[in-house]
Amino acid sequence: xxxxxxxxxxxxxxxxxxxxxxxxxxxxxxxxxxxxxxxxxxxxxxxxxxxxxxxxxxxxxxxxxxxxxxxxxxxxxxxxxxxxxxxxxxxxxxxxxxxxxxxxxxxxxxxxxxxxxxxxxxxxxxxxxxxxxxxxxxxxxxxxxxxxxxxxxxxxxxxxxxxxxxxxxxxxxxxxxxxxxxxxxxxxxxxxxxxxxxxxxxxxxxxxxxxxxxxxxxxxxxxxxxxxxxxxxxxxxxxxxxxxxxxxxxxxxxxxxxxxxxxxxxxxxxxxxxxxxxxxxxxxxxxxxxxxxxxxxxxxxxxxxxxxxxxxxxxxxxxxxxxxxxxxxxxxxxx
Amino acid sequence: xxxxxxxxxxxxxxxxxxxxxxxxxxxxxxxxxxxxxxxxxxxxxxxxxxxxxxxxxxxxxxxxxxxxxxxxxxxxxxxxxxxxxxxxxxxxxxxxxxxxxxxxxxxxxxxxxxxxxxxxxxxxxxxxxxxxxxxxxxxxxxxxxxxxxxxxxxxxxxxxxxxxxxxxxxxxxxxxxxxxxxxxxxxxxxxxxxxxxxxxxxxxxxxxxxxxxxxxxxxxxxxxxxxxxxxxxxxxxxxxxxxxxxxxxxxxxxxxxxxxxxxxxxxxxxxxxxxxxxxxxxxxxxxxxxxxxxxxxxxxxxxxxxxxxxxxxxxxxxxxxxxxxxxxxxxxxxxxxxxxxxxxxxxxxxxxxxxxxxxxxxxxxxxxxxxxxxxxxxxx
Numbered sequence: 118x119x120x121x122x123x124x125x126x127x128x129x130x131x132x133x134x135x136x137x138x139x140x141x142x143x144x145x146x147x148x149x150x151x152x153x154x155x156x157x158x159x160x161x162x163x164x165x166x167x168x169x170x171x172x173x174x175x176x177x178x179x180x181x182x183x184x185x186x187x188x189x190x191x192x193x194x195x196x197x198x199x200x201x202x203x204x205x206x207x208x209x210x211x212x213x214x215x216x217x218x219x220x221x222x223x224x225x226x227x228x229x230x231x232x233x234x235x236x237x238x239x240x241x242x243x244x245x246x247x248x249x250x251x252x253x254x255x256x257x258x259x260x261x262x263x264x265x266x267x268x269x270x271x272x273x274x275x276x277x278x279x280x281x282x283x284x285x286x287x288x289x290x291x292x293x294x295x296x297x298x299x300x301x302x303x304x305x306x307x308x309x310x311x312x313x314x315x316x317x318x319x320x321x322x323x324x325x326x327x328x329x330x331x332x333x334x335x336x337x338x339x340x341x342x343x344x345x346x347x348x349x350x351x352x353x354x355x356x357x358x359x360x361x362x363x364x365x366x367x368x369x370x371x372x373x374x375x376x377x378x379x380x381x382x383x384x385x386x387x388x389x390x391x392x393x394x395x396x397x398x399x400x401x402x403x404x405x406x407x408x409x410x411x412x413x414x415x416x417x418x419x420x421x422x423x424x425x426x427x428x429x430x431x432x433x434x435x436x437x438x439x440x441x442x443x444x445x446x447x448x449x450x451x452x
Numbered sequence: 453x454x455x456x457x458x459x460x461x462x463x464x465x466x467x468x469x470x471x472x473x474x475x476x477x478x479x480x481x482x483x484x485x486x487x488x489x490x491x492x493x494x495x496x497x498x499x500x501x502x503x504x505x506x507x508x509x510x511x512x513x514x515x516x517x518x519x520x521x522x523x524x525x526x527x528x529x530x531x532x533x534x535x536x537x538x539x540x541x542x543x544x545x546x547x548x549x550x551x552x553x554x555x556x557x558x559x560x561x562x563x564x565x566x567x568x569x570x571x572x573x574x575x576x577x578x579x580x581x582x583x584x585x586x587x588x589x590x591x592x593x594x595x596x597x598x599x600x601x602x603x604x605x606x607x608x609x610x611x612x613x614x615x616x617x618x619x620x621x622x623x624x625x626x627x628x629x630x631x632x633x634x635x636x637x638x639x640x641x642x643x644x645x646x647x648x649x650x651x652x653x654x655x656x657x658x659x660x661x662x663x664x665x666x667x668x669x670x671x672x673x674x675x676x677x678x679x680x681x682x683x684x685x686x687x688x689x690x691x692x693x694x695x696x697x698x699x700x701x702x703x704x705x706x707x708x709x710x711x712x713x714x715x716x717x718x719x720x721x722x723x724x725x726x727x728x729x730x731x732x733x734x735x736x737x738x739x740x741x742x743x744x745x746x747x748x749x750x751x752x753x754x755x756x757x758x759x760x761x762x763x764x765x766x767x768x769x770x771x772x773x774x775x776x777x778x779x780x781x782x783x784x785x786x787x788x789x790x791x792x793x794x795x796x797x798x799x800x801x802x803x804x805x806x807x808x809x810x811x812x813x814x815x816x817x818x819x820x821x822x823x824x825x826x827x828x829x830x831x832x
Contacts, residue, residue: 156652255463259470262808266770267785270792271478271800382661386774389663390789404664413671423664430659438655 150443156432157439163432164224164377170214171221175299178211182301182398191415200421203403204411209421212398216422218307219399220381220429223314227380228373230319231326236362236369238323239330244338244357254331260324269383272317273392302397310394314387318380326372333365340364367444375437378430385426400426457820464812469587471808472801476583479797499561506533506564533560586801596798598791605802609784613806616783618688618695619703619775620768626707627714628761635718636753640745642723650715657712662771665705666778685782702775709771710764717760721753728752755825762818766811 151158170177179199190206192198200209242253297303337343338361346356387393388401403422404412412419508518510529534553535545537560543552570576574585589596595605638650673679681701686694725731726749734744773785784803791799 255466256470258463258467259474262467262471262811263804264766264769264807264811266773267788267792267804267807270789271475274792378659382659385661386663389661389774390777401661401663404667409667412667413674416671416675419664419667419671423661423668426664427660430661431656434655434659
């Protein structure tokens with residue numbers, strides 16, 4: 118059937134109008150998003166910025182990772198040290214640039230892990246229903262009965278590497294070899310050290326997310342096309358892969374973008390408590406311990422990393438909100 | 453309804469048992485148990501004491517009295533112990549240097565001492581056994597003693613719980629006082645400048661890390677107002693004013709962190725309620741905007757808001773850890789944090805259980821409140 122044979126209503130014309138070519142469509146979509154949701158676009162920019170700064174950190178930073186200038190300790194921001202120096206004479210700007218690696222890895226890694234885990238739990242609970250659903254939901258009850266921060270701290274102590282102890286299956290040690298651009302550790306050093314945090318945060322955040330996924334699966338399952346697929350003999354696997362998952366993807370994407378901010382905030386908090394990535398700078402760590410006593414007289418020491426965390430989390434939450442409005446208005450007000 | 457309550461109450465039992473079992477499993481997985489941390493420095497000081505008991509045991513086996521036994525006998529038994537240890541390490545006892553023999557003696561005493569403590573603390577049993585003995589004791593109201601120091605946990609918790617509750621309630625109060633009015637105004641003036649600012653600042657409040665906020669507050673207070681928060685905590689029934697002087701700031705910070713969520717939900721709920729028919733009826737009846745919003749709008753929007761406030765309790769518990777740590781408030785969260793660092797297994801499981809009970813029952817209370825406030829909801 119072609120458009121010419123049909124009665125020409127505006128809807129039909131709309132339906133049959135040839136879609137713009139892919140690159141142009143994407144450009145149009147991006148421009149529209151920026152115009153309608155400027156703060157969401159700011160969040161997207163923050164995300165891209167942190168990833169780019171993280172990837173190119175050895176070239177963007179002004180000092181090698183472990184460089185100390187003890188005679189210049191606790192200097193305020195200047196043209197040599199843009200964000201000043203800490204009590205050990207390390208350039209705060211360079212350290213914050215390196216810390217982007219941890220932020221980017223933990224944020225993105227956690228979000229991917231949470232999405233996969235909550236999809237597996239939520240879909241199997243929501244789709245199969247009955248006894249399976251009941252059992253899984255009781256387990257999720259237990260999962261959610263732990264206060265998140267303590268589950269995280271306990272898991273981290275279980276899994277984390279401390280001096281003299283090899284940790285959980287040697288995870289989280291990471292290689293000490295490989296090229297060091299600019300005399301600095303790069304992603305292959307940072308990534309294994311953040312895996313423990315990614316796994317922990319993922320497990321903790323996935324509990325709540327799986328509930329949302331389950332609700333979404335239940336709503337999708339009630340649609341006639343799922344019933345139709347079952348009637349014509351589609352297997353469960355096929356129905357889930359072809360009908361359920363594509364339809365709940367918007368929910369998953371929105372959840373993921375909202376959890377990006379949470380993950381980074383929690384990572385900063387555990388770093389502040391001294392339980393995060395060790396032997397590598399992170400934003401939360403820069404506000405903890407000794408530095409806080411020095412910050413009393415050198416406020417920039419607290420101000421720069423704190424503002425960085427704030428801006429990142431603020432931007433990602435805005436991005437999540439904007440994506441939710443665009444992709445999945447049903448979720449509005451769920452947080 | 454009664455049936456529903458009973459079923460929910462029965463369901464809490466497996467949940468709580470599951471939580472306690474999981475906590476036990478986690479804690480047993482911790483690399484290096486409490487004994488390793490407890491005996492870090494003290495074990496070698498007790499070397500001679502430990503060896504003496506083992507030598508006495510060996511002498512008794514040979515039928516000799518340890519008090520009157522000859523020095524050669526004691527030396528022979530000690531050498532035997534050291535030789536076994538050397539063999540365990542894969543060294544030849546005959547060829548070992550004096551330094552190696554001394555090291556083996558230390559290792560032997562160290563391990564023996566630690567095993568002795570493990571037996572005394574009941575850590576030599578498998579963890580299912582430990583878990584069950586904990587559950588049976590806890591059911592009788594005995595939470596056990598700390599591994600480090602042997603102080604009873606029950607009284608310690610009774611000291612700390614009121615402090616945590618005080619901080620949590622004050623934080624909740626602050627957050628509701630901030631969130632409700634702004635949320636309602638933001639909904640009434642939807643898409644206006646006020647709404648936009650309120651929404652952005654709500655996300656801002658979610659985004660600001662409490663430890664950063666607290667640090668900045670302390671710095672500003674000391675630099676520009678020449679004021680420092682009290683170093684020592686006073687219990688609320690000893691001196692309420694002194695107690696409040698320390699606790700008001702953490703409560704405000706906690707409340708601000710929470711208010712973002714509540715404000716957003718209030719706005720969303722109000723928007724939904726304001727679109728309902730009965731609001732239009734109230735308006736057409738000739739009620740003023742103010743009466744309509746407050747009497748017909750807010751009261752109906754309150755139902756889900758109450759539940760969300762109840763669901764913030766776990767967030768409160770977690771959020772208070774950082775603030776207790778920074779302001780030096782002896783609350784439950786800090787107790788658990790120290791316990792995790794010390795691998796103090798009975799404390800970790802006890803405090804986690806307290807939190808789990810609070811969370812499970814607050815969820816139940818939220819569901820029941822929901823039913824009471826909204827007669828349309830029926831549980832079966």
